[in-house]
Amino acid sequence: MTTTPLGPGRIAAGEAAVTSRQGFDLDDLRSVVEVEIALEEYPLADAVVDRALVYRTEELRSHLLDLDQAAAARSELTRALHDGPGVIVITGAIEPAVMGRATEAVDRERIVNAIYPALLRRQEEGLDPTVIACAVAASAEGYAFPTNLDRDVPIGGLTPPSQQDLVLEALANKTTPDELAAQLAAHRHRRETHYPMSVSRRWLGRWRGRLGGACGPRPAP
Numbered sequence: 001m002t003t004t005p006l007g008p009g010r011i012a013a014g015e016a017a018v019t020s021r022q023g024f025d026l027d028d029l030r031s032v033v034e035v036e037i038a039l040e041e042y043p044l045a046d047a048v049v050d051r052a053l054v055y056r057t058e059e060l061r062s063h064l065l066d067l068d069q070a071a072a073a074r075s076e077l078t079r080a081l082h083d084g085p086g087v088i089v090i091t092g093a094i095e096p097a098v099m100g101r102a103t104e105a106v107d108r109e110r111i112v113n114a115i116y117p118a119l120l121r122r123q124e125e126g127l128d129p130t131v132i133a134c135a136v137a138a139s140a141e142g143y144a145f146p147t148n149l150d151r152d153v154p155i156g157g158l159t160p161p162s163q164q165d166l167v168l169e170a171l172a173n174k175t176t177p178d179e180l181a182a183q184l185a186a187h188r189h190r191r192e193t194h195y196p197m198s199v200s201r202r203w204l205g206r207w208r209g210r211l212g213g214a215c216g217p218r219p220a221p
Contacts, residue, residue, distance in 0.1 A: 037085050044076050051085050057092040109184050111139045112167055117177050119167075132171065140164040152190040163187065 037048045044063060045053040063073035080088050119132055141163035144152075152160040161169075166187055170180045 035085070042076055042080060042084070044073060045080075045088075046091075049089065052087050052089050053080050053085060054089045054091060057090055060090060108139060108141045108163060109188060112163065112184060113177070113181050115139055116167065116170070116180055119171060120174065120177070123171055133168070136164055136167050136171075140167045146193065147191040148193045151192075152187075160190075161187075 033051075035051070037051055037053060039045060039048050039053075042053055044055060044060060046056050046059070047054040060073065063069040077088065080086075115135065119135060123129075123132055144159040144162045147160055149160070154160045163184065166183055167180070169175075170183070175183070
């Protein structure tokens with residue numbers, strides 16, 4: 001496999017850069033990623049932060065929707081991505097009020113179990129409680145719903161405890177990692193809104209026997 005030389009102006013827009021360890025020049029790569037960006041070369045950009053061009057959503061949208069300015073706006077964005085820093089930031093692109101939440105996209109229980117021993121140790125070492133609270137907020141689930149209120153019953157409030165509540169309580173009580181893992185697993189079980197298929201089949205079979213088969217034919221195994 002060959003290596004396409006890296007450097008300002010060495011890769012044409014749209015051309016793929018194929019690299020391999022053999023012949024790779026770190027200084028050549030650094031010359032690309034550490035290049036200083038001149039804001040005046042990108043008139044639609046609002047600022048440059050950490051060598052990334054920052055655009056305001058409203059201003060950028062107005063240029064892209066204007067037939068007389070759309071071509072220039074697209075050209076600048078293309079130039080910023082291919083010949084410039086290679087990354088742009090668009091502020092306010094998504095309204096917080098309509099931004100959906102990616103539920104179940106992150107295994108927060110696994111993350112908490114992984115970092116909890118370190119949190120417990122740093123707490124013993126006297127780390128600022130605010131820093132620990134921020135770490136818990138960034139890792140554990142702070143929203144109590146969705147849940148199964150038949151099993152996850154609110155006690156002492158209007159909502160059942162969240163994952164964050166369990167972690168903060170565990171830190172306060174110096175709960176061991178194994179004990180917290182068991183509590184988190186039980187918490188997850190209480191929040192489930194359905195029973196496993198094996199349990200459903202077992203209960204369905206019992207009711208079929210009581211109703212004399214009125215529920216229709218048995219499901220295939």
